[in-house]
Amino acid sequence: MGGSSSYSCVVESATWFCVVVLMGMVMMMGSMSRVDDGAIVIKGEKLGERRVCDEIYVVGEGETLHTISEKCGDPFIVERNPHIHDPDDVFPGLVIKIIQQQHK
Template identity: 60%
Template sequence: MKATSMSVADTISWYCAIVLLGLILLASVRENSSEDVQPVRGSQLFDRPCDEIYVVGEGETLHTISDKCDDPFIVERNPHIQDPDDVFPGLVIKITPSKSRN
């Protein structure tokens, strides 16, 4: 009797795990499909909006990002930047514009 109840419990836990995994995958697919993702090419890189969380792109420097986003205090607000000259594509920084942008 004890072996049968353990077998039933194991089966139920596997079904629950599979259902949970399916729900997670379904939510992930829905979330990704709702976004209108378009690749950034050429000069579009410098036309990107300045979101609060900004990912440095190819050819960008802290100076160009500061000018574009109107945030002269990028280094001060991002303590993980040890060397302002060592900025690379993919680096995530926080942007806080000093005035509202149109």
């Protein structure tokens, strides 16, 4: 009978694990929504598309320092971001500091 008790413990642990994972997924989906064009929005922003040049800027897919500099009006991105060692090595998700010089 000891095996049956051990089996029940494993099943109960697995059930709780599944409940926790499911709750995490539900919470994540609660912060996401779909817009008319099918893009996923998190906290009001389309993923992969950033239109606002905030002081803290997250590089999007296909962006370069040159395109960000033109869009945001900050010609000194490399100087303001000492963690960028190679201006050609920019990737989506990279966080950079922007100071807008002009409005576009």
